[in-house]
Amino acid sequence: MDRKEFMNLLGFSVGSLVVASCLGACSKESGIAPSNVDFTLDLSASANSALNSNGGSLVKDGIIIGRTTTGAYIAVSAACTHEQTTVQYQANNKRFYCPNHGATFAESGSVTGGPASRALTQYNTALNGTSLRIFS
Numbered sequence: 001m002d003r004k005e006f007m008n009l010l011g012f013s014v015g016s017l018v019v020a021s022c023l024g025a026c027s028k029e030s031g032i033a034p035s036n037v038d039f040t041l042d043l044s045a046s047a048n049s050a051l052n053s054n055g056g057s058l059v060k061d062g063i064i065i066g067r068t069t070t071g072a073y074i075a076v077s078a079a080c081t082h083e084q085t086t087v088q089y090q091a092n093n094k095r096f097y098c099p100n101h102g103a104t105f106a107e108s109g110s111v112t113g114g115p116a117s118r119a120l121t122q123y124n125t126a127l128n129g130t131s132l133r134i135f136s
């Protein structure tokens with residue numbers, strides 16, 4: 001192996017390490033918020049029955065949909081922006097909670113407690129009869 005071959009090999013290795021390092025770092029604090037969201041849940045279906053009671057919630061297509069203690073429907077991205085653990089809706093505390101490291105988010109998705117520093121993405125909801133639309 002001559003010097004050029006050695007340097008090429010070394011450069012490739014260092015480059016690979018940088019890429020691998022970036023991938024690891026980039027996965028933190030990035031979150032996975034679905035985009036171009038537009039789907040409808042049939043609230044008369046048993047699979048969606050959790051949303052028929054105040055305080056209920058479910059996760060669908062990367063989005064957590066909750067029904068507040070006053071009966072309003074809210075929706076935010078389900079993946080914690082710290083390390084992507086699925087958050088839980090805690091209606092009585094009016095917040096989303098990450099069971100992994102304890103981050104908390106307001107019902108709007110904004111951060112109220114670390115270690116997460118970026119908000120969950122909020123989506124629109126619209127109820128028409130028993131059809132609940134969730135959309136960007």
Ligand code: FES
Nearest residue numbers: 080082083098101
């Ligand atoms: S993954 Fe949610 S706080 Fe760490």
